[in-house]
Amino acid sequence: MLLSFDHVTKLYGPVVGVNDMSCRIGPGITGLLGANGAGKSTMMKLASGQLRVTSGSVTLGEHDAWSSAAKRCFGFSPDINSFYEEMTGREFVYAMTRLYGYTAREARERSEQALVDVGMIDRADRHIAGCSHGMRQRIKLAQALVNDPPILLLDEPMNGIDPGGRRDIGELLIAQASKGKTILVSSHILVEVEHLADSILMIARGRIVASGTLSDVRNLIDDQPFTVQLVVEPSRRMASLLLAFDEVNSVEVRGDTLTVRTRKPAQFFARVGELVMRDAIVVHKMVSLDTGADAVFGYLEQGAP
Amino acid sequence: MGFDNTRYHGWTGELQSPWISSLAIIRVALLQVFRRKSYWIVIALGLLQFLIYWALIYAVNQVNFPHRVQTDILKFMGFGSTTSGDGNGYIRFMRQQSVIVMILLAFAGSLLVGADFRMNSLPFYLSRRINRMHYIVGKLMAISAIVSLMTVLPALLLFFEYGFLTASFDYWIDNWRIPVSVIVYGAIICAVLSTLIVTLSAYLQRVAPIAITWSSVFVLLGSMARFLRSGDGSNYWGLIDPWRDMRYVGRLCFGDLETQEQYDFACWALLVLIAVCSLALVALVRRVRAVDIVE
Numbered sequence: 001m002l003l004s005f006d007h008v009t010k011l012y013g014p015v016v017g018v019n020d021m022s023c024r025i026g027p028g029i030t031g032l033l034g035a036n037g038a039g040k041s042t043m044m045k046l047a048s049g050q051l052r053v054t055s056g057s058v059t060l061g062e063h064d065a066w067s068s069a070a071k072r073c074f075g076f077s078p079d080i081n082s083f084y085e086e087m088t089g090r091e092f093v094y095a096m097t098r099l100y101g102y103t104a105r106e107a108r109e110r111s112e113q114a115l116v117d118v119g120m121i122d123r124a125d126r127h128i129a130g131c132s133h134g135m136r137q138r139i140k141l142a143q144a145l146v147n148d149p150p151i152l153l154l155d156e157p158m159n160g161i162d163p164g165g166r167r168d169i170g171e172l173l174i175a176q177a178s179k180g181k182t183i184l185v186s187s188h189i190l191v192e193v194e195h196l197a198d199s200i201l202m203i204a205r206g207r208i209v210a211s212g213t214l215s216d217v218r219n220l221i222d223d224q225p226f227t228v229q230l231v232v233e234p235s236r237r238m239a240s241l242l243l244a245f246d247e248v249n250s251v252e253v254r255g256d257t258l259t260v261r262t263r264k265p266a267q268f269f270a271r272v273g274e275l276v277m278r279d280a281i282v283v284h285k286m287v288s289l290d291t292g293a294d295a296v297f298g299y300l301e302q303g304a305p
Numbered sequence: 306m307g308f309d310n311t312r313y314h315g316w317t318g319e320l321q322s323p324w325i326s327s328l329a330i331i332r333v334a335l336l337q338v339f340r341r342k343s344y345w346i347v348i349a350l351g352l353l354q355f356l357i358y359w360a361l362i363y364a365v366n367q368v369n370f371p372h373r374v375q376t377d378i379l380k381f382m383g384f385g386s387t388t389s390g391d392g393n394g395y396i397r398f399m400r401q402q403s404v405i406v407m408i409l410l411a412f413a414g415s416l417l418v419g420a421d422f423r424m425n426s427l428p429f430y431l432s433r434r435i436n437r438m439h440y441i442v443g444k445l446m447a448i449s450a451i452v453s454l455m456t457v458l459p460a461l462l463l464f465f466e467y468g469f470l471t472a473s474f475d476y477w478i479d480n481w482r483i484p485v486s487v488i489v490y491g492a493i494i495c496a497v498l499s500t501l502i503v504t505l506s507a508y509l510q511r512v513a514p515i516a517i518t519w520s521s522v523f524v525l526l527g528s529m530a531r532f533l534r535s536g537d538g539s540n541y542w543g544l545i546d547p548w549r550d551m552r553y554v555g556r557l558c559f560g561d562l563e564t565q566e567q568y569d570f571a572c573w574a575l576l577v578l579i580a581v582c583s584l585a586l587v588a589l590v591r592r593v594r595a596v597d598i599v600e
């Protein structure tokens with residue numbers, strides 16, 4: 001099912017939440033990245049029908065996000081850590097399932113299944129007050145999965161979960177996505193989104209600054225040099241050789257470490273290979289410093305209006 | 306860990322109405338209140354009072370006390386004409402139970418409503434098939450359920466006990482207005498207390514401010530009313546005392562008013578309660594939003 005934002009603007013009085021945002025989010029996992037205050041939570045709340053747009057429209061399939069029909073189409077896991085401390089995880093998930101309108105028996109079956117899927121079935125009778133942060137995240141995920149929705153809206157689902165748990169949750173989301181679900185994951189853990197998401201949506205100051213795969217987005221930034229760090233011997237000779245190339249913008253030398261900025265990474269790497277073979281340069285280490293989401297996002301945020 | 310979500314089967318049945326889904330809110334609320342051991346102290350007070358009335362009614366009907374002793378017992382306990390079988394006893398019982406309920410709600414308001422706002426848990430509700438009206442009605446009904454369990458239900462049980470002990474259906478037939486009045490009066494108490502506590506809790510959120518404000522509404526306003534009434538002697542200052550308003554409306558329900566002045570006051574009291582509850586509802590609807598906008 002498609003989640004669509006069509007020229008959506010949301011104003012909180014004089015404060016702009018999102019500004020003329022348009023995008024289509026289809027099946028698969030889409031990572032929603034942005035700094036604090038960028039508009040990620042606003043986007044999530046608009047999609048989940050908790051906020052009404054100031055202008056434009058948000059639709060889930062053919063349903064307006066504000067409608068009752070749309071609320072059957074998604075599961076939402078908010079970025080909240082404290083809720084109903086006296087209830088057990090099982091009771092909480094069951095109560096949230098009943099709010100969908102399922103009968104008691106159906107709600108019981110679905111909540112049990114959701115707890116199995118998130119790995120909480122053996123700890124479901126623990127009171128939420130006694131649950132760790134990671135366990136609470138799993139419970140939140142369970143209540144989002146109970147109605148087997150075609151769209152999942154997950155706000156910081158990996159927060160506080162140990163690496164093993166993140167792997168499990170990641171596998172769960174990938175399995176859900178393989179069934180054709182549309183999953184929007186908002187996160188500050190950029191590395192996790194990088195490895196999980198099929199596509200990325202980057203927002204800054206209420207606007208979408210980039211969308212696509214991470215490499216597509218990176219390639220779009222043609223006015224931002226690519227940064228590579230090399231540990232080589234002899235470093236100064238290597239630096240002088242690299243500066244002769246047109247595609248190299250700058251070379252910074254610190255001991256044996258060179259920090260090179262280039263606009264054409266493919267050509268650059270080929271050149272480095274030739275130099276190593278021809279001039280007997282010893283390369284101890286070569287790493288790209290900004291292929292990750294952090295760097296890409298940093299570039300894009302700087303350029304956001 | 307392998308995941309197999311083929312066990313989720315497609316739902317072919319009819320989803321229940323969102324209004325029925327709101328019953329889940331009531332269930333959760335009752336679970337939260339009755340799970341708190343500290344609240345059981347207050348609930349036990351209400352239960353104790355009910356048992357005392359129950360025992361008194363039984364004793365007066367079944368034990369052959371001399372009339373003077375019987376009267377003295379009633380006066381000593383301060384129950385007045387509780388066991389006379391007319392409406393007075395039920396009004397007094399429900400009013401006394403309301404005091405206990407008021408104490409319970411001063412603390413339960415933060416748990417049942419304030420926590421939703423303090424912990425920002427509204428998205429859990431509003432991302433479901435219910436909207437804010439369902440949420441509000443669910444919370445109001447949850448509070449009303451608690452109030453009814455401690456006022457209306459015990460009063461009805463006392464009514465049935467009294468009739469049962471007379472060993473005939475005459476009491477129930479002759480006094481059929483009493484359970485109707487109990488239910489109507491109970492509905493008014495539920496409406497007023499639930500609207501005020503839900504609205505207060507939505508805005509104040511924490512236990513201490515709610516308890517202080519809640520107490521001020523029912524204690525301070527009463528004292529102010531008495532002070533103002535002592536000034537110019539006008540009985541209508543009593544309209545600012547919500548306890549007095551509810552008491553007179555209760556007497557109106559039971560047909561217990563003796564003078565035209567009391568009847569007029571009761572009508573005005575009803576209007577005041579409706580106006581206050583309406584304003585509270587408007588404030589509540591504005592407050593229930595998924596996003597708290599800080600200006």
